[in-house]
Amino acid sequence: MKTAITGGAGFIGSHLVEHLLAAGDTVTVLDDLSTGRLENLRTVIGHRDFHFVEGTILDRAAVDKVVAGADRVFHLAAAVGVNLIVEHPLESLRTNIHGTEVVLDAVLESGATLLLASTSEIYGKNTSDSLSEESDRILGSALKSRWTYAAAKGIDEAFAHAYWRQFGLPVAIVRLFNTVGPRQTGRYGMVVPRLVKQALAGEPLTVYGDGHQTRCFSYVGDIVPAITKISEEKSAYGNAYNLGGSYEISILTLAERIVELLGSGSPITLVPYEQAYAEGYEDMRRRVPNNGKAKDLVGFDPKTTLDQIILNVAADHRPVKAPDPLGWKVTMAAN
Numbered sequence: 500m501k502t503a504i505t506g507g508a509g510f511i512g513s514h515l516v517e518h519l520l521a522a523g524d525t526v527t528v529l530d531d532l533s534t535g536r537l538e539n540l541r542t543v544i545g546h547r548d549f550h551f552v553e554g555t556i557l558d559r560a561a562v563d564k565v566v567a568g569a570d571r572v573f574h575l576a577a578a579v580g581v582n583l584i585v586e587h588p589l590e591s592l593r594t595n596i597h598g599t600e601v602v603l604d605a606v607l608e609s610g611a612t613l614l615l616a617s618t619s620e621i622y623g624k625n626t627s628d629s630l631s632e633e634s635d636r637i638l639g640s641a642l643k644s645r646w647t648y649a650a651a652k653g654i655d656e657a658f659a660h661a662y663w664r665q666f667g668l669p670v671a672i673v674r675l676f677n678t679v680g681p682r683q684t685g686r687y688g689m690v691v692p693r694l695v696k697q698a699l700a701g702e703p704l705t706v707y708g709d710g711h712q713t714r715c716f717s718y719v720g721d722i723v724p725a726i727t728k729i730s731e732e733k734s735a736y737g738n739a740y741n742l743g744g745s746y747e748i749s750i751l752t753l754a755e756r757i758v759e760l761l762g763s764g765s766p767i768t769l770v771p772y773e774q775a776y777a778e779g780y781e782d783m784r785r786r787v788p789n790n791g792k793a794k795d796l797v798g799f800d801p802k803t804t805l806d807q808i809i810l811n812v813a814a815d816h817r818p819v820k821a822p823d824p825l826g827w828k829v830t831m832a833a834n
């Protein structure tokens with residue numbers, strides 16, 4: 500199968516590239532390397548069936564170039580991470596709204612199928628026990644940059660759904676909940692790599708707020724096969740699917756677990772939100788997915804434990820790298 504991936508040099512995208520190449524796909528990536536890195540693609544650069552185009556999804560010609568001839572497209576390119584969104588609200592909005600519209604148009608014209616990466620952030624402050632795809636979205640003020648990521652991804656979903664309804668575009672949506680694993684960077688506000696890095700360096704682990712906010716973390720090695728399978732299901736078109744971890748943990752307990760597992764002597768420090776972010780920052784107290792719809796469709800049942808996730812992330816941050824824990828060994832073939 501011929502596959503195009505926007506954002507394929509990023510954390511999730513690079514694992515998806517390896518997974519699909521190992522399955523025999525020809526893969527073309529479009530990435531502007533804003534948060535992604537070529538280093539993430541080191542195992543596949545030079546592969547006969549891998550092609551990389553440096554460019555932005557805001558450029559219709561660049562998108563056309565990678566989408567041409569593709570059977571399916573995964574749209575992962577986005578401005579991601581709370582820090583990045585708060586610091587660059589305008590660029591983030593343009594990438595996440597206009598960029599997606601460009602991709603939708605190009606894919607419609609090309610005749611490929613599309614998988615759109617959305618986020619659990621769209622549920623906002625809804626703290627229900629089990630967020631289903633039909634759950635309400637509860638967002639803060641439109642004037643707070645913090646909510647623009649959720650707002651933009653919500654618009655993306657609405658765009659995708661309208662393209663499906665009005666033009667019959669075969670597009671499926673996945674809503675990812677805190678996905679973690681090797682290659683994720685802590686630079687843009689992702690909590691697990693940031694805390695792991697601090698623990699390994701013997702620095703204080705900085706937990707924002709009172710630390711009692713909870714999340715359900717999932718492993719990229721469980722998420723990538725699930726989004727691949729969803730992209731292959733015709734009944735997924737026009738639908739959205741939650742994909743998240745099944746174990747709820749507070750950020751304070753997560754920090755304690757990281758310190759213990761990594762044998763770190765680091766203390767844990769609570770940092771008020773006003774200090775960590777701009778004034779008026781709001782966080783979600785809780786975010787728990789109901790994965791039932793993805794389980795029914797593709798048997799989604801994430802198996803990697805939080806301890807294993809932490810150990811794999813830690814291995815990725817050590818100066819001498821352990822073998823890749825994901826095991827999608829891409830067989831290199833001569834060009």
Ligand SMILES: NC(=O)c1ccc[n+]([C@@H]2O[C@H](COP(=O)([O-])OP(=O)(O)OC[C@H]3O[C@@H](n4cnc5c(N)ncnc54)[C@H](O)[C@@H]3O)[C@@H](O)[C@H]2O)c1
Pocket residue numbers: 505506507508509510511512529530531532533534535536554555556557574575576577578579594598616617618619674675676677678679
């Ligand atoms: N990691 C998570 O926990 C998580 C959770 C929910 C949703 N998602 C979604 O999954 C997707 C991938 O996220 P990730 O965690 O791998 O983040 P990432 O930042 O590692 O990946 C995003 C990639 O998109 C690229 N990109 C950004 N703007 C671009 C542009 N204008 N043109 C071309 N490429 C551009 C970046 O360089 C990067 O390689 C995103 O759509 C994100 O919203 C991720």
